[in-house]
Amino acid sequence: MNTFAARFDGSLGARLRDPRTLGLLGIACAIMACLVALPPLTGRSPLYPVLFGIPAAVLGLATALRGERRLGWGVLVAGLLGIALGVLATHSSTSNLNLVFTASLIASMFVFSTPLVFGAIAGTFSERSGVVNIGLEGMMLMGAFWGVYGADKGHSWVVGLIVAMAAGALLALVHAVFAIHLRADQIVGGTAVNFLALGITGYFFFQLYHGQNVPEGVSTIPDVRIPGLVHTHFFGPAFGKLNLMVWLSFALVIVSWLVLFKTSIGLRIRACGEHPRAADTVGISVYGVRYACVILSGALAALGGAYLSIGFGGGAFTDNMTAGRGFIALAAMIFGNWRPFGAFGAALLFGFSTALAYRLPAYSASAATLFQALPYVLTLIAVAGVIGRTTPPAADGKPYQKQ
């Protein structure tokens, strides 16, 4: 009898032989190779990381030989890196390890990754529709300033978020008009938008607050306390008291994946980014889709900026507050191969490396500084195609002209 169970078994077996599954298993092993040497496990023998790292490398090799070369070589490198880091950790003192690798490291990873997630998803929408958005930095900066301004004058962080999104969308509209209707070079336009945002926020910050700081007591985005979780051992400090925006960023990733890859709207967006002429032929308004995506991109990036000022910033603003986070978000989008979950993973990785860099001075101050450059080096390696190559949407950055 061709039962359900038999079919299930068959598909499970096929799934296990699937190179992608092997790759994911390898990544899990590589992460474990590192984790066994860290608290709370704190294995003190170099044998533990090697025990997990070798299977990771083997799985990576197997994945690569079965055709998924990009993933495979990545897993192989991750496995070797896992062994190296794990062995390194066994040489460090336990007290130092306990100081650096606490559950709150996870919470602080989310603090640093959230603005990047918003920025990277914003960039994904814009570039999937075929408009390069190098102005993410400027749109985030607009969100940071006008968010705190809205929260201050409107006495509510909700108003702040709305004002931030409007400001980001407005700046994105400028980018969209020049990129889509005037068919200007999109990289030049994005650069211009960054300068504009720097000037506008700096000018109005001084003008509206007379060179003073934003007064204290601005309404800020609240933390979400999960009553059942706060007092638990590990999950409490890690997940119990995260900012609302952190949870929103998780939701955003899932929603944007659904929209981009599971709905007809997403299909239209991607069609405009891959082959606008074909999209136009079947009756999709390429200009309309691109305008909508760029403006959405501005609003989302601005939310990431607002998180900096009225989320974890506690209601303060400083000139050029984003300090390059828009560019890391851009890097996360590229590193994640223009996909929501890829971008999310990259943002988490970059957020984690920043969070770790803030704690590494326990070992060495100068090493911690160099660690901050890691996201950029990783992105450079990713676009260089040392471990597979990233592929942007085919029509990304190419102005479209109706016929």
Place this chain on the structure above:
Amino acid sequence: MSVPPSEEPQVPVTPEQAAESGTVAGRIAMGQRAGGVIVPVLTALVAFLLGGFVVLATGHNPLLAYRDIFNGAGLNWIFHPTTSTVSNASYNLSQTLLQTTTLILTGLAVAFAFRCGMFNIGGQGQYFVGLYVANWIGISFPHMATLPHILLGIGGATAAGAIWAGIAGFLKATVGAHEVITTIMLNWIAIWIGTYFFGDGGPLQNPDNKAVPISGDVADNAKLPVFWGAKELQGLHVGFFVALAALVVFWALLNRTTLGYEVRAVGFNPEAAEYGGINVRKNLIRAMAISGAFAGLAGGLDMLGYLYHYGVSDIPVSSVGFLGIAVALLGRNTAVGTGLAALLFGALLFGTTHGLQSNVIAPDLAGNLTYMIQGLIVLFVGADLLILSVWNARRRVRTRTRAAEAAA
């Protein structure tokens, strides 16, 4: 009598054709032919006008504000020319030219890559590595003779910039990695390397004072001679002439050498250049390295000319590399244009900050006004299609009028 049909194709380039022509350099070359010198001037005027509206809307007098910025930049010097540094205008002008020196070179860094069809957004990073290397060489050999020391410092800085940009060129030529992304990443890597070099316990931190994250001063015999003003007061150093010479070199290299011909050919149309027997990959790397050399030279001249030391807190404040983008675009990627645009932005940079003495507009506002004007200029210059369509409309009207006159 009707207009003969052959009249219409006389309009040389329609905006549509220009947009189809592919590379950025090709399109900008079209814009150059269409707009000449009028377009950049108009662009700058419109940007200043819009900036003026913002000033007006926030309750300041834009005309008085621009007058104060003009005086702050020392441009009123032309009414009372003097070389005395006691005069305020004279001092301000020397400071404006000091900024111009840097901006000419960072502008050329962007312009050269543009002429090869690439957008070098990494001038800032290339400037930084030049700065670091010049600082290192300047500190390292305190007993060297002056001229070799200066030459070594500047040569090292130039080479460092060339290598830093060359990485992006190499990645573009070999694996096709987009130069915009790689140069942005290289910018940030350079920033963090600098933070490490000058930071606590870093290799270039001043060994005499480990409490502050600032490098040591370069040796006296590595400092460039100053010809206008005093060395202690950031006088104008001879690097100004080096920058002017670089403008000539840029022009000669592009227009009078085989290298320049190949670079421009690749910029116009890489496929055609390849078909014509030009090694496109080699030229991409070469153009990017030369580009970076200009920016590295800027860093070297700044370090040995007037900065002498650098600190962690100086790094995020510097924006000369990014200003170079606006300089190159406004200058239409030509030598003369870049020189003039550098003067404009040099004046804005100094006139709105340290030079500004005004009861109309505070330096904090004026400094940000510079960013806005810079953004608007880049925005409008980038929209060559807007310019072209206006231009072509004018041409078409003119052709028709002429045809009508001929018919009458």
